[in-house]
Amino acid sequence: MGTVLITGMGRGIGRELARVLLRRGDRVIGTVRDERSISGEWSEFLASGQLRMLVLDVRDETAIRKAAAQVDEPIDVLVNNAGIIGPQRQSTLDMDFEGFLETLNINTLGPLRITHAFLPHLRRAKAGKIVTISSRMGSLSYAKADRIAYRASKAAVNKVMQGLAEDLRPEGIVAISVHPGWVRTDMGGTGADISVAESAAGLATLIDRVACEDSGGFFDWQGDRLPF
Numbered sequence: 001m002g003t004v005l006i007t008g009m010g011r012g013i014g015r016e017l018a019r020v021l022l023r024r025g026d027r028v029i030g031t032v033r034d035e036r037s038i039s040g041e042w043s044e045f046l047a048s049g050q051l052r053m054l055v056l057d058v059r060d061e062t063a064i065r066k067a068a069a070q071v072d073e074p075i076d077v078l079v080n081n082a083g084i085i086g087p088q089r090q091s092t093l094d095m096d097f098e099g100f101l102e103t104l105n106i107n108t109l110g111p112l113r114i115t116h117a118f119l120p121h122l123r124r125a126k127a128g129k130i131v132t133i134s135s136r137m138g139s140l141s142y143a144k145a146d147r148i149a150y151r152a153s154k155a156a157v158n159k160v161m162q163g164l165a166e167d168l169r170p171e172g173i174v175a176i177s178v179h180p181g182w183v184r185t186d187m188g189g190t191g192a193d194i195s196v197a198e199s200a201a202g203l204a205t206l207i208d209r210v211a212c213e214d215s216g217g218f219f220d221w222q223g224d225r226l227p228f
């Protein structure tokens with residue numbers, strides 16, 4: 001049991017992970033971009049204080065700092081979940097450059113901005129963990145080139161997490177990247193392999209299990225190590 005902060009909690013994998021963690025008794029701090037995406041299903045948890053919501057956009061450093069200042073409890077696990085698939089045109093030979101930058105801003109810089117703002121809270125936990133939802137599509141071991149902006153943003157966030165793991169190792173804070181599976185969400189589409197429930201259950205187990213020796217690694221939702 002602990003306190004888990006999840007970015008992008010309004011829908012998809014983030015919402016289901018919050019549901020799993022709340023049901024088993026964890027405290028959850030969820031972030032949304034728009035207060036209107038805080039649905040009525042959470043009212044009981046909000047009323048009891050087991051769930052808190054923060055409004056922020058991972059592109060907006062000022063908003064993130066403001067949100068972090070509203071939290072005065074230690075955070076045991078930070079789940080960087082918010083992300084986008086990127087622009088329509090994103091092949092190496094036909095690129096929407098603004099869209100590529102936006103993808104990097106959200107998928108790569110976003111998790112680092114969030115980590116910086118909530119590092120003081122992670123430092124106050126017994127064994128802080130940073131779990132960044134990346135994607136197998138970012139693995140340099142596969143030569144595939146479709147959706148290259150998305151792939152590059154996830155490859156880059158993997159490197160950032162590996163670096164954070166090194167830099168935070170002396171403090172006992174763990175950082176890993178995780179592929180959540182190909183999941184039936186707005187992003188994954190209806191033809192994806194697994195449900196949000198399957199993905200979230202796997203992620204919750206992985207979050208518990210991950211230890212110092214795993215720091216800097218890349219795992220899938222079932223806990224198996226993936227190549228960078």
Ligand code: NDP
Pocket residue numbers: 007008009010011012013014032033034037056057058059080081082083084085106133134135136179180181182183184185186187188189192
């Ligand atoms: P969804 O598209 O269903 O949800 C994305 C979430 O990210 C939403 O809550 C959205 O908030 C939030 N978000 C997007 N942009 C921002 C931003 N600028 N600031 C704050 N929040 C933002 O995606 P999934 O649930 O499928 O994906 C979650 C994570 O898992 C992503 O990082 C994705 O790359 C990764 N992933 C997903 C896979 C899949 O098959 N679904 C496979 C591999 C990785 P809002 O509602 O406000 O838009």
